Amino acid sequence: MKMNSDLNLGYINVRSPPYNATGNGITDDTDAIQRALNDTGNMGGGIVFVPEGNYLIASHLILPAATVLKGVASHVQKHWGDPNKKIVFGTTLLAIADAGNENGTSFISLSGDSSGIEGLQIFYPNQVPRNPPIVYPWTIRCGQKGITAENNFVKNVLLVNSWKGIDAATYESSRHWFENIYGQPLAIGIAVDQCYDIGRINHIHFWPFWSSEPSLWNWINNNGITFLFQRTDWEIVEDVFSWGYQIGMAFRASNNGACNGQFTDINFDNVDIGIDISYTQTWGILFSNLNLANAGGGSNRIGILGRAINGTRPTDAIVVVRGASFWGQFHQNLLWSHSGLISISDSLFSQWNKTSPAAIEIQHGRAMINSNYFGDNIGNAVTVLQDADKVTITNNHLNGNELNVVTKPTVLVANNLP
Structure with missing residues (x-):
């Protein structure tokens, strides 16, 4: 059934007159689609419906308020169209602008309240699987300069080979909603800053869908970041997975502040540093159901790393982890050299390098290590150094592993099974 446009019903088909997009992967469809977006916004x-096809976008697309760019997919896909291979699959947008210019205009700008994209694939046909890959601007950016855009969304989208995926950091983007996003972003998957009212991110899967070229894998494993969080209030993140990045989640502070929020069902495989924490809000970040594994990639091989950047106070990083599992070729499962607090409980420390200081090493700051289980007879379970502030180690199953803990009044060790 052919679906024609009807502005009175708030619906435009970009293949219908007067827009007449081709979707052949050769003709530049930027103007046709942008005119449809503008008319819808007005x-x-x-x-704005984009039927099956390969749509060459030679510049950029800007979505006005309350406007949705919608492809044919009702759920996220793992395939995409490629005119060079004469493949048509679903709705594929071909991005070619600003190769080599990381600071250029984003491919898609969600520039108004409640604008979003849904049900399509975005592919960079000129990207190459090498070390290093070609830099491009962000694929999707929320908001615009001088205007607070809220309720932007990205749903059921495949970011085939973006250099950087979704930017919810450059401009304010409160209550963003990113759901069912797959792909292989190369440098950064999703970045968040300036979110002053609960953003939501769920059902994310970043995997080598595009290329398994070893040199590209090596570059991502030593440079790529799945998530970068700065100032965001009450961020809610649930059911995410990535494979082969240097950092699973990085928590930093911008001039706007840092993050607080809750993170559930978090999974990072073959990650060099699973969770990298320098700053949080005083209200902290909470993790539950956290799975971290290393398959030999990267040079750090640390599950959770707490480290100070430019000096920190005890309240500059508050982290609570309940229900985590660590395995694979990690050098250490947890290294805390921050002045803040790490609390970890009900977790499994199955594997670590027996020649390392310990599965858990507390160099500075505060720690609560309670009711955890350690793999049998590997080495040191916990090491606590002299510069640690306040530490409790209680009710753990050590299973033949040792505690190497400084003796001081502010360090408590009790009720651990040897």
């Missing part, structure tokens, strides 16, 4: 919002 009518107060609606859906």
